[in-house]
Amino acid sequence: MTIVGIERADSAEEAIRELLLAGLGNAYRIATCILRDPVAAEDAVQEAALRAWAGRRELQDASRAEAWFARIVVNVCRAELGRRSKRPRSVDIEPSGDPDHSTDDRDEVARALARLRADEQVVLALRFGRDLTVPQIAAQTGLREGTVKSRLHNAQEHLRAAFAAERRAEEVSR
Amino acid sequence: MNDPVSDRLRSYYVSIQRDPPPRLERSVIRAMETTPQKRGPSFTSVAFALIVAGAVLIALVVAVRGLVPSPSPSASPVVGSSASAIPTVAPTPSPTPTVPATLPPTPLMSATPEPPPTARPMGTLQGTGAMNPALSGPAAVRLSDGRVLLTGGRQKNAGGITMLRSQAAEIYSAGPGTFTPTGSMNDARAGHTATLLNDGRVLVVGGIDASDGYDNLATAELYDPGTGKFTRTGSLAQGRARHTATLLDDGRVLIAGGYGGGTLSLKSVEIYDPATGKFAAAGSMMVARRDATATLLSDGRVLIAGGLDENATAALAAAEIYDPATGKFTATGSMATARYAFAAQGLEDGRVLIAGGTSTAPSSAAVSTAELYDPDTGKFSPAGSLSAAGAFTAVWLKDTRILFVSGGALAIYDPSTGAFTNVPTGIHIPEVQYQTATWTDSNVLLTEGGPAQVYGP
Numbered sequence: 001m002t003i004v005g006i007e008r009a010d011s012a013e014e015a016i017r018e019l020l021l022a023g024l025g026n027a028y029r030i031a032t033c034i035l036r037d038p039v040a041a042e043d044a045v046q047e048a049a050l051r052a053w054a055g056r057r058e059l060q061d062a063s064r065a066e067a068w069f070a071r072i073v074v075n076v077c078r079a080e081l082g083r084r085s086k087r088p089r090s091v092d093i094e095p096s097g098d099p100d101h102s103t104d105d106r107d108e109v110a111r112a113l114a115r116l117r118a119d120e121q122v123v124l125a126l127r128f129g130r131d132l133t134v135p136q137i138a139a140q141t142g143l144r145e146g147t148v149k150s151r152l153h154n155a156q157e158h159l160r161a162a163f164a165a166e167r168r169a170e171e172v173s174r
Numbered sequence: 175m176n177d178p179v180s181d182r183l184r185s186y187y188v189s190i191q192r193d194p195p196p197r198l199e200r201s202v203i204r205a206m207e208t209t210p211q212k213r214g215p216s217f218t219s220v221a222f223a224l225i226v227a228g229a230v231l232i233a234l235v236v237a238v239r240g241l242v243p244s245p246s247p248s249a250s251p252v253v254g255s256s257a258s259a260i261p262t263v264a265p266t267p268s269p270t271p272t273v274p275a276t277l278p279p280t281p282l283m284s285a286t287p288e289p290p291p292t293a294r295p296m297g298t299l300q301g302t303g304a305m306n307p308a309l310s311g312p313a314a315v316r317l318s319d320g321r322v323l324l325t326g327g328r329q330k331n332a333g334g335i336t337m338l339r340s341q342a343a344e345i346y347s348a349g350p351g352t353f354t355p356t357g358s359m360n361d362a363r364a365g366h367t368a369t370l371l372n373d374g375r376v377l378v379v380g381g382i383d384a385s386d387g388y389d390n391l392a393t394a395e396l397y398d399p400g401t402g403k404f405t406r407t408g409s410l411a412q413g414r415a416r417h418t419a420t421l422l423d424d425g426r427v428l429i430a431g432g433y434g435g436g437t438l439s440l441k442s443v444e445i446y447d448p449a450t451g452k453f454a455a456a457g458s459m460m461v462a463r464r465d466a467t468a469t470l471l472s473d474g475r476v477l478i479a480g481g482l483d484e485n486a487t488a489a490l491a492a493a494e495i496y497d498p499a500t501g502k503f504t505a506t507g508s509m510a511t512a513r514y515a516f517a518a519q520g521l522e523d524g525r526v527l528i529a530g531g532t533s534t535a536p537s538s539a540a541v542s543t544a545e546l547y548d549p550d551t552g553k554f555s556p557a558g559s560l561s562a563a564g565a566f567t568a569v570w571l572k573d574t575r576i577l578f579v580s581g582g583a584l585a586i587y588d589p590s591t592g593a594f595t596n597v598p599t600g601i602h603i604p605e606v607q608y609q610t611a612t613w614t615d616s617n618v619l620l621t622e623g624g625p626a627q628v629y630g631p
Contacts, residue, residue, distance in 0.1 A: 017206065021199055028194035033187050037486040038538055039416070039465060039515065042198055049202045083389065084435060109186040110485035114438070128180060129187030156179050163179070 016056045019065040020049055026066075027073045030140075033129030034077040034122055036110055044080060048073040070140050074122060078141075081118035112162035120155035127152055190487050192538035297631040299584065299599040302351040302619070304626060307342055311622065312610065313368035315376055317399050320615030322346040323356070323376055325397070326363045339364045339384030343397070343404070346621075348614035348628065357403040361393050365415035365433070371448050372425045374399060377407070379429055379446070382415045390415045390435055394446065394453070408452035412442050418468035420476050422498050425449075428456070430478055430496070431463045439464040439484050443496070443503075459503050460494050467518035469526045471549050474498060477506070477526055479547070482514045482534075489514045489534040493547070493554070507553040513541045517568035519576045521589050524549055529560060529568065529578055529587070539563075544587070544594070560585050560594050567611040569618050571631045577618055579611045584629060597629070 024045060031041035031048075052069050059068055113121055126137045134152075138145045305312075305324065312327035322345070329340035339362040344353045359378060366381025376397040383389045390413035395404045410429065417432025417440070427446040434440040441462040444453045459478060466481025479493035491512035494503050509528065516531025529544035542563035545554040562583035569577050576587040577597075584597035611629075612619045618629040 020206075021202065024199055024202060025194050028198060029191050032191055036190055037482070038192060038195075038532070038534065039482070039486070042195065045194070045198060046201055046205065050205050053206050105182065106186055106189050106487055107485050109182055110487060124183060125187065128183035129191065156177075159179055159183075 013056060016059060016065050017053070020052055020069055023066050023069045024049065027069060030070060030073050030126070030130055031077050033125035034074070035080060036113065040080065041077075044076045045073060048076045051076070067139055071142065074126070074140050078118055078122050081121055084114075084118075108163070108166050112159055112166050115162040115165065116155060116158050119151060120158060123148060123151045124155050124159070192534065195532060195538050195540055197540065297586075297597060297629055299597065299620075299627050299629045302626050302628045303346075303353050305344055305353050305621060306355070307340065309340055309342060309344070311364055312340075312344075313366050313378065313381075314610040314612040314619070314621070315368040315370050316612050316614065317345075317370065317376070318374045319399070320348060321399075322348075322612045322614055322619050323368065323397060323399075324353075324610070324621070325359060325368050325376075325378055326366055326381060328364050338362075339382060341384070345402075346614070346619050346626070348616050348619070351628070353626070357397075357401075359404045360395055360406055361391055363391055363415075366391070367417060367419035367429075368397075369419045369421055369427050371396075371421065371427070373448065375448070377419070377427055377446060377448070378404070379419055379427075380410060380414045380417060380432065382433075389413060390433060396451075408446065408450075410444055410453050411455060412440060412444070414440055416464045418466055418478065420468040420470055422470070422476070423474040424498065426498075428468065428476055428496060428498075429453070430468055430476075431459060431466055431481065433464045438462070439482055439486060441484075457501060457503065459496075460505055461490060461492050463490055465514040466490070467516065467528070468496075469518045469520050471495075471520065471526070472524040473549065475549070477518075477547060477549070478503075479518060479526075479528060480509060480513050480516060480531065487534075488512065489532065495552075507547070507551075509545050509554050510556065511541055511543050511545070516541065517578060519568040519570055521546075521576070522574050523589065527557060527568070527576060527587060528554070529557075530563060557587075557592070558594055561596060569611040569613050571618070572613065573631065575631070577611065577629065577631070579620060 027045045027048060028041055031044045032038060035041050035044060048069065052072050059065060113124070116124070122141065123137055126132045126140060132140070134145050134148050137143070137148045141148065143151070307329050309324060309327035309329055312324040314322055314324045317323055323343065324346065325343045326340050329338050329342060341358040341360070341362040343356050343359055345356050346353050361381075362384030363378070363381030367379050369377045369379070371377055376399075377394060378397060379394045380391050383391050392410040392413040394407050394409060396407045397404050412434060414429070414432030414434055418428075418430045420428045420430070422428055422445075425448055427448075429444045429446060431440050431443070439462040441458040441460075443456040443459060445456040446453050462484040463478070463481030464486070467479055469477045469479075471477055475498070476496040477493060478496060481490050482488070483490050489512040491508040491510070493506050493508060495506050496503050511533060512535065513531035513533050516528060518526055518528045520526050526547040526549075527544060528547065531541045533539050533541050540563035542559045542561070544557040544559060546557040547554050560578060560583075562585065567579045569579075571577055571586070574589055578585045578587065578594070584599055585594045586597060587594050610619075610621055614628075616630065618631075620627045620629060
């Protein structure tokens with residue numbers, strides 16, 4: 001097997017391939033923050049990588065590959081969150097019935113996040129999990145910056161309410 | 175934004191972020207190689223990618239091509255690169271697989287470089303037919319006659335993306351080495367369980383559905399090998415996926431934990447009674463868990479170990495025992511290593527061997543250690559390590575030994591020596607979470623949706 005006459009397109013594809021592989025770590029961390037489940041995050045990143053690879057010819061500028069890939073990851077994760085939200089919330093967020101089980105802060109945050117809309121969970125994960133700026137979140141979600149700001153604000157308000165609901169539920173269970 | 179809510183969020187996200195497991199990159203590379211291009215594939219592009227990917231990747235492709243003959247290099251430079259991405263291979267069992275000279279030697283277990291003098295043969299691995307349609311992560315179960323039923327999982331769509339949950343079911347026959355379609359399930363599902371009942375039928379339970387949703391199914395179906403058809407049976411009270419299903423000594427099936435929706439793992443347990451065709455609530459485990467294992471002990475009790483915790487934030491070391499006589503769960507000893515998605519297999523002497531899996535602390539990492547659970551003492555003890563860490567599948571070889579499957583490696587645990595020994599395979603075994611290994615009457619079927627292999631002990 002000799003490498004001769006490599007087409008320009010092949011080199012571009014190879015570059016995309018390497019960029020995708022280099023971006024897996026960031027993609028996995030994004031997916032972990034949004035989905036809060038390492039197994040689901042792994043699935044999501046694999047799906048996103050394959051979607052990106054299958055649609056690689058649609059990418060005009062290889063320098064935008066990382067942001068393009070991250071956006072696909074966010075879309076895949078948001079879709080999964082949206083599907084999760086179809087389930088009745090009352091089943092998902094009941095705290096442990098074990099009166100001796102003290103729920104730690106991490107679990108309380110997880111349950112409170114599960115009460116939010118998928119879009120709100122996404123912007124919170126990107127803002128506070130990945131420490132992205134509003135313009136960066138806008139780039140990775142396809143939203144306008146103003147929409148990102150308002151969604152972040154609403155998400156935090158809803159989260160405060162969810163924390164309060166969590167505390168009430170925990171008091172009732174005790 | 176330094177209010178308490180922001181601070182709590184930041185702390186929370188820091189606590190759950192991890193490095194990706196090493197298998198992720200390998201899985202993506204492999205999937206890229208089998209994902210069809212939108213336009214005609216270029217031989218040079220694939221050749222370049224193969225060179226850059228390095229010798230291991232070359233070995234992978236060449237080895238698989240040894241199993242899957244392509245019409246011509248220019249037409250199909252990458253295995254499975256046709257539009258359907260389904261290799262069309264005649265069932266093949268060749269005495270020895272085609273192994274290129276460039277294939278690196280399979281690493282041997284460092285702990286046991288030389289097999290003991292009394293060690294039994296390591297057996298061989300060879301290619302066999304390929305699934306059609308290709309199902310990633312099917313639930314595989316041995317039927318009473320030695321054939322293997324594979325159901326559901328995720329099926330590749332026209333674009334080569336393996337995300338669509340499938341209703342398909344196939345039967346693998348070890349004799350001719352062929353996969354043949356059988357009746358379709360009523361529901362498409364992935365992350366479900368399939369359990370052989372004492373009457374020869376197979377109970378298929380739960381999983382993630384295939385609508386554009388990610389809902390967990392509460393439905394269950396029975397497969398009748400006599401008719402080759404699936405029929406609905408009773409429904410779970412709680413939809414679930416990635417749960418455990420264990421055939422109890424009395425013929426009922428214990429369905430424990432699983433993924434319940436949102437990020438929630440379940441504590442609840444249900445029992446299916448084939449006599450009535452219904453599920454009944456059976457209390458709750460002490461700990462919510464998914465991606466755990468449940469192993470029937472020789473005294474009829476069930477050991478449930480590990481998994482991901484309630485909010486999927488941490489792997490569990492805790493284990494518990496279900497006693498069908500009392501219907502109660504009680505705590506038992508904990509594993510030394512918290513892990514999920516690992517392998518557990520009962521030994522003839524009544525102990526349970528646990529190996530591999532994935533940990534979450536301090537970060538996500540494949541686990542190589544093994545532990546033995548002794549029901550008499552209720553404790554776990556170290557049982558050595560495998561050289562190839564990760565998500566493992568285990569299968570009993572019926573000669574007291576246990577075969578463990580991981581990415582690129584097979585290892586055998588021999589209770590008589592208490593040691594693991596790698597099986598030189600010469601064939602790449604994809605490193606995926608969903609590798610299945612199922613004992614037929616003569617060998618072990620290994621498949622994760624692409625070309626399948628059989629291991630003959």
